[in-house]
Amino acid sequence: MLTVRELTKRYGDKAAVEGLTFTVEPGRVTGFLGPNGAGKSTTMRLMLGLARPTSGEALVNGGEYARLAWPTRQVGALLSPDAAHPGRSARAHLTAKAVGGGIPRSRVEEVLEEVGLTDVARQRVGGYSLGMRQRLGVADALLGDPGVLLFDEPVNGLDLDGVRWMRDLTRRLADEGRTVFVSSHLMSEMEMVADHLVVVGRGRLITDAPIGDVIAAWSRTHVLVSSPDSGRLRERLEGLGPRVRVEDVEDGGDGRDTAGGEGVRGGGTDRGPGLRVFGLDVTEVGDHAHAVGARVHGLRLEEASLEQAYLELTGEAVEFGSRPAKGEAAGAPEAPGRTADAAGGAAGANGPVR
Numbered sequence: 066m067l068t069v070r071e072l073t074k075r076y077g078d079k080a081a082v083e084g085l086t087f088t089v090e091p092g093r094v095t096g097f098l099g100p101n102g103a104g105k106s107t108t109m110r111l112m113l114g115l116a117r118p119t120s121g122e123a124l125v126n127g128g129e130y131a132r133l134a135w136p137t138r139q140v141g142a143l144l145s146p147d148a149a150h151p152g153r154s155a156r157a158h159l160t161a162k163a164v165g166g167g168i169p170r171s172r173v174e175e176v177l178e179e180v181g182l183t184d185v186a187r188q189r190v191g192g193y194s195l196g197m198r199q200r201l202g203v204a205d206a207l208l209g210d211p212g213v214l215l216f217d218e219p220v221n222g223l224d225l226d227g228v229r230w231m232r233d234l235t236r237r238l239a240d241e242g243r244t245v246f247v248s249s250h251l252m253s254e255m256e257m258v259a260d261h262l263v264v265v266g267r268g269r270l271i272t273d274a275p276i277g278d279v280i281a282a283w284s285r286t287h288v289l290v291s292s293p294d295s296g297r298l299r300e301r302l303e304g305l306g307p308r309v310r311v312e313d314v315e316d317g318g319d320g321r322d323t324a325g326g327e328g329v330r331g332g333g334t335d336r337g338p339g340l341r342v343f344g345l346d347v348t349e350v351g352d353h354a355h356a357v358g359a360r361v362h363g364l365r366l367e368e369a370s371l372e373q374a375y376l377e378l379t380g381e382a383v384e385f386g387s388r389p390a391k392g393e394a395a396g397a398p399e400a401p402g403r404t405a406d407a408a409g410g411a412a413g414a415n416g417p418v419r
């Protein structure tokens with residue numbers, strides 16, 4: 066298990082991480098999401114004792130990393146694909162680490178096999194592709210057969226097969242009961258692998274909740290309806306109570322709404338005024354239209370994705386100061402789980418962690 070309590074890390078007057086509190090539980094994949102500079106790598110480095118917190122704590126299995134008796138057997142991490150010396154072979158790198166960590170040498174061959182590097186294990190790491198170096202980083206993390214794993218952007222540089230392999234491996238590690246903490250900016254990837262999400266923006270916690278709750282609470286799944294009698298339909302739907310919300314589709318006049326999607330009828334010129342209806346399914350909207358005699362020229366479900374949920378969650382954290390404060394955004398739903406105001410805090414380019 067990983068525990069972060071009131072964790073703050075400042076560089077000068079800039080907070081890379083500010084007041085973060087969350088736990089990463091065993092037996093599930095926890096995705097760690099946030100835009101560039103949100104503080105993900107810094108948090109992982111603090112967990113691994115590679116940087117010291119300004120205040121608060123980051124614990125591995127209830128203790129500080131520096132105090133773990135056999136750290137490589139308790140926690141494994143992939144932070145960078147360039148952790149191994151380029152002049153060494155993968156086998157030499159892993160063997161040196163095994164010897165230093167009190168890990169049997171036989172384990173080296175096991176992890177090489179696991180990550181698919183056995184055939185190139187004698188080659189110098191300097192000649193490896195980025196994907197091969199990522200695989201070596203994973204082998205390094207798995208070497209001590211630890212119960213806690215941290216992967217920082219593990220699919221960077223992997224081809225499609227590699228991405229699938231990483232996804233399966235991550236799943237299996239969690240199913241074995243390990244604590245698996247994976248950072249990524251790839252929402253589509255997280256959607257396929259994470260059970261739980263910790264989302265950060267500008268060093269602060271935005272949400273900490275099961276992935277389904279994040280999607281349900283933040284996504285904008287809705288029914289898109291096109292009707293020349295939309296006024297009548299809107300009146301009917303608005304009378305259904307707070308559960309149902311209706312928005313106009315802002316048509317730029319070219320058959321495309323402002324969200325960039327196609328118009329309700331796919332861009333034809335004969336489409337009627339459009340409505341977005343939240344809180345009802347397609348059949349219900351159709352039935353209500355029929356009940357008030359509103360003609361329907363188009364009707365379809367617009368499914369929300371995690372990508373949309375993520376953009377909703379981190380929008381403020383990305384666009385510094387250009388959006389209204391949290392809660393002021395029209396129709397912004399409450400985030401699930403524990404939340405914190407993402408405004409303020411640090412932002413800017415990455416730098417080496419001290």
Ligand SMILES: Nc1ncnc2c1ncn2[C@@H]1O[C@H](COP(=O)(O)OP(=O)(O)OP(=O)(O)O)[C@@H](O)[C@H]1O
Nearest residue numbers: 076081101102103104105106107414415417418419
């Ligand atoms: N050693 C350092 N000195 C000064 N600022 C730093 C240092 N390390 C990190 N920062 C700053 O802290 C903030 C968080 O950086 P961090 O690398 O943790 O974010 P991240 O979420 O991992 O981003 P990315 O996805 O781009 O890697 C950034 O604004 C970064 O510039």
